[in-house]
Amino acid sequence: MPTARPYVPAQPTLGWAQLRAPARPLSEHPFSAASVSWTHLGRSALHLAARVLGLEGKEVLVPAYHHGVEVDALLAAGAHPTFYEVGRRWALDLEDLEGRIGHRTGGLVLTHFAGFPGPASQVRALADRYGLVLIEDCAQALLSTDGEIPVGTTGDAAVFSLRKTLPVPHGGALVFNGLRGFQLPPVRSPAAGPTARGLLSRVLLRGEFRLPSQGAALRRLGAWLDRHFGSPRAGRPPAVESGFDRQQLALGASPLVERVARAHALASVVERRRRNFFHLLGALRGGSPPLVNELPPGVCPLFYPLWVEDKDEVLARLRAENVEAGPGWRAFHSRCDGGEFPEASRLRKHVLELPCHQDLGPAHVAHVARVTLRALSRDRTWRSRAAEG
Numbered sequence: 001m002p003t004a005r006p007y008v009p010a011q012p013t014l015g016w017a018q019l020r021a022p023a024r025p026l027s028e029h030p031f032s033a034a035s036v037s038w039t040h041l042g043r044s045a046l047h048l049a050a051r052v053l054g055l056e057g058k059e060v061l062v063p064a065y066h067h068g069v070e071v072d073a074l075l076a077a078g079a080h081p082t083f084y085e086v087g088r089r090w091a092l093d094l095e096d097l098e099g100r101i102g103h104r105t106g107g108l109v110l111t112h113f114a115g116f117p118g119p120a121s122q123v124r125a126l127a128d129r130y131g132l133v134l135i136e137d138c139a140q141a142l143l144s145t146d147g148e149i150p151v152g153t154t155g156d157a158a159v160f161s162l163r164k165t166l167p168v169p170h171g172g173a174l175v176f177n178g179l180r181g182f183q184l185p186p187v188r189s190p191a192a193g194p195t196a197r198g199l200l201s202r203v204l205l206r207g208e209f210r211l212p213s214q215g216a217a218l219r220r221l222g223a224w225l226d227r228h229f230g231s232p233r234a235g236r237p238p239a240v241e242s243g244f245d246r247q248q249l250a251l252g253a254s255p256l257v258e259r260v261a262r263a264h265a266l267a268s269v270v271e272r273r274r275r276n277f278f279h280l281l282g283a284l285r286g287g288s289p290p291l292v293n294e295l296p297p298g299v300c301p302l303f304y305p306l307w308v309e310d311k312d313e314v315l316a317r318l319r320a321e322n323v324e325a326g327p328g329w330r331a332f333h334s335r336c337d338g339g340e341f342p343e344a345s346r347l348r349k350h351v352l353e354l355p356c357h358q359d360l361g362p363a364h365v366a367h368v369a370r371v372t373l374r375a376l377s378r379d380r381t382w383r384s385r386a387a388e389g
């Protein structure tokens, strides 16, 4: 255990050892796929997929439980996103989905939430029945497999995001399954400065993670770098995701990002995430009914989804205990009328994201579990008081 009170960042951090490690060939999907293209972000990959697959001017059905940038990426490609419901346990109602297919529909997007594979073969069958294109959104499912089958091998195209699973500031991947002879537009390499600053913020985050008692000093250093060089703050990697920037569509992936990705032993990233998720599942299932009851073989979990009554309250309690949890997707995209999707609304209101990433050891996860159980018992007290009142 590093100290009596560990600091648990929401995202994986970057060490010098990884920066120095030799780059190796990546044998895991999607990097090993014959048709893989590295992209600047997951959203860029989705934008390209929609363009290459001819979705311009067509309706594309997207889950009502979405981040929002994927909707923007489709809009930028000239597609018209419409939405379908996602149930409490991320379940798809295939009948509801089928009922929404109309004569203008050209494609379906299937999102694999938090690394857990969605029903790809059933949605593939539906797409085939109606002659639709299927895109798998694997932005949250890098390195996941559905049993033996890598996630993202069923759709006409699959898109991935690197920066959620690995300590990189950007990076995405696009895979076409079966499509040959497509041409992608040329892209520019991103400027070295922002990439280096993004990597530095993950290095500073590693410092804060390893030396939690120096956290304040590292944050001061981050703020100083921020003032003098426009570097992001320590402990708070830049929020690429906050908005959709069309200019990013002209960019590719930096060689620095590829290098850092290649320095990782990806199998051990999966193994550690699974170990941490199991620990949280065992420890927390009594405190809040789990959204997913099990961890099927092959899943590389992005986070542990926790159902709470009052998200802000629980997040604040975790933060007070040095645990950075993610707030989850709170808002519908402006094109999506949330009132039509009560189940997705509930997910937005109640699910937060506990870290289970590869940097965390057993002591960190035990700390997360302990403080979460404490926060949950207050959450329950609040709920029962509210019910009495």
Ligand SMILES: Cc1ncc(COP(=O)(O)O)c(C=O)c1O
Pocket (backbone or CB within 6 Å): 041, 042, 043, 044, 066, 067, 069, 070, 111, 137, 139, 140, 160, 161, 162, 163, 171, 172, 240, 241
């Ligand atoms: C489901 C989903 N799709 C696509 C994206 C876009 O990925 P990126 O941030 O790499 O552009 C995100 C980002 O959070 C996402 O959650």
